[in-house]
Amino acid sequence: MPTGPIVRINPYELHVRDPEFYDVLYSGPGSIRDKWYWSVDMFGNSSSMFGTVPHGLHRLRRSALLPFFSKQAVTRLEPLIRGLIEKLCTRFEECRKTGDPVETGQAYAALTTDIITTYSFNTSYGCIDDPGWKYEWPKAMNDGSRTCHLNKQFKFVFPMMQAIPEWIVEKIDPQVMNLIKFQKDLARQIGELMNDKSAQSKSTQQTLFHELINGDLPPEEKTLERLADEGQTVIAAGQQTTAHFLKTVSYHILANEGVYSRLKAELKEAIPNPASIPPLAQLERLPYLHAVVLEGHRVSYGVVSRLQRISPDKPLRYKDWVIPAGTPVSMTSVMQHEDPNKFPNPKKFDPNRWLDAPERLEKYLVNFSKGTRQCLGINLANAEIYLTLATVFRRFNVELYETAARDAEVAHDFFVPHPHADSKGVRIVFK
Ligand code: HEM
Known part of the structure; x- marks a missing residue:
């Protein structure tokens, strides 16, 4: 039976499938938007800004972090991002010499984890330096998201797991144990910063968490428990989505010879010396790279x-309908990005659709969501993305290794996209 654009998908919630409604729901001017209490417990960190229900409290919490993610702040961070991309390229060069394949999901998760942990605490998790990319850390975050639906439905389960002895949790559900270990490690690091008087002096290098601890938030917002919840959001959000993007877009660039050669040609012309990658602002203006990034956002969906x-x-x-105040209403990026009226032949990875497109096509791209709750890390994510793609594809000749379209598919909705469980990932070799 055909369905209309609005479906009541459970007793409380409406789902809308119409790209024109996205701006109304998420970013109507001056609009107040709460989250829905039912969904905010999904990662066991509901006192973070991500898990905050009321609009006003969310604004307060988000305002404390906003300066760290502005365009200027990310420009100041560019040397750190470049330094870590150089390190990653040194590893890629070693793999080129040995002919060893690299699994992009793990390699790029190492990059994004090292960037966000250095920014947050001034101490990197050191994933890029580790032969196995210290994949246990990103894996803990990815495993944690696998239980998100259970946590929403049965709100007592996760707090219970946090309260019982670890060896029991390990036996019942090792994935939950990984997430709890990650939370404990964050709490330990933040606790150390809170107790370190020298870290509270303005003369030491200020990281995101120094600033949260020393900043203007009221005392009840600076408890260890809340800051650890915030840490979990920032580190996991900073790691997972950008790594998923880089993995997915790498597959599509390499699976489409025309895209790969055109991108390489543009990078070669714009970057005569591969050792000297231009500033981010210059890279963002490269038309084909820009189109590849937009198309990458479309096919990797975001959340x-x-x-x-x-x-x-x-x-x-919505058109002739009035949705009463207080009703949870949702939309989904996958449906929006695959709407054939906006993106014809939506399954095709086609950067050209952005090249001659009217500017308003970007309005339908919602990988970062929109409005007051949209992604806080847009500038950081885009800096990582442009700098990584430009550096890797300018310097290396890359091929897919035993990888098929299925390996780049999204098979599971665990809030963030997850691949097929039996996939060996998107693997590449350097020639
Ligand atoms: C391609 C990369 C990324 C994508 C597609 C993405 C997508 C999103 C989306 C869709 C949301 C809204 C979630 C919701 O409504 O519940 C979000 C929130 C958030 N993102 Fe990102 N993100 C990316 C990278 C990053 C990075 C690098 C950071 C850096 C720390 C970050 C930090 C956050 C934070 C803190 C929130 C919560 C904001 C709030 O609740 O006010 N994200 N992200």
Whole structure:
């Protein structure tokens, strides 16, 4: 039976499938948007800004972190990002010499983890230096998201797991244990910063967590428990989505000879000396690279779960319908990015669709979501993406290694996209 654009998908929530409605739901001007209490416990960190239900409290929490993710802040961070990409390229060069394949999901998770942990704590998790990419850390975050639906449905399960002895949790569910270990490690690092008087002096190098501890938030917002919740959001959000993007876009570039050669040609012309990668602002202006990035955002989706928002004070209007204030309403990036009316032949990876497109096509790209709750790390993510793609594809001749389209597919919605469980990932070799 055909369905209309609005479906009541459970007793409380409406889902809307119409790209024109996205801006109304997520970013209507001056609009107040709460999250829905039902979904915010999914990662066991509901006192983070990500898990905050009311609009006003969310604003307070987010404002404390905003300066760290502005365009200027990311420009200041560029040397750190470049340094870690250089390190990654040194590893890639070693693999080129030995002919060993690299699994891009793990390699890029190492890069994004090292960037966000250095930025947050001034001590990197050291994933790039490790022969196995210290994949246990990103894996802990990825495993943690596998239980997100269970945590929403049965809110007592995760707090119970946090409270019982670790050896029991390890036996019942090793994936949950990995997430708990990650949370404990974050709490330990933040606790150390809170107790370190020298770290509280303005003269020491200020990281994101120094600033949160010393900043203007009221004392009740600076408890160890809350800051650890915030740490979990920042580190996991900083790691997972960008690594997924880089893995997915690498597959599509390499699986499409025309895309690969055109990208390489543009990079060769714009970057005569591969050892000297231009500033980010210059890379962002390269038309084909820009189109590849936009198309990469489209096919990697961002968050794949439906994202609920509530207008607590005013009804929402959709065409002839009025949605009462207080109703959880959601939309889904996958449906939006695969809408054939906006993106014809949506399964095709086609950067050309962005080259001659009217600017308004970008309005339908929602991988970062929109409005007050949209991704905080957009500038950081884009810096990582442009610098990595330009450096790797300018310097190396790359081929896929025993990788098929299925390996780049999204097979599971665990809030963030997950691949098929039996996939060996998107593997590449350097020639
Ligand atoms: C391609 C990369 C990325 C994508 C597609 C992405 C996507 C998203 C989306 C869709 C949301 C909204 C989630 C919701 O409504 O519940 C979000 C939130 C968030 N993202 Fe990202 N993200 C990316 C990279 C990053 C990076 C590098 C950081 C850096 C720390 C980051 C930090 C955050 C934070 C802190 C939030 C919560 C914001 C809030 O609740 O106000 N993200 N992201």
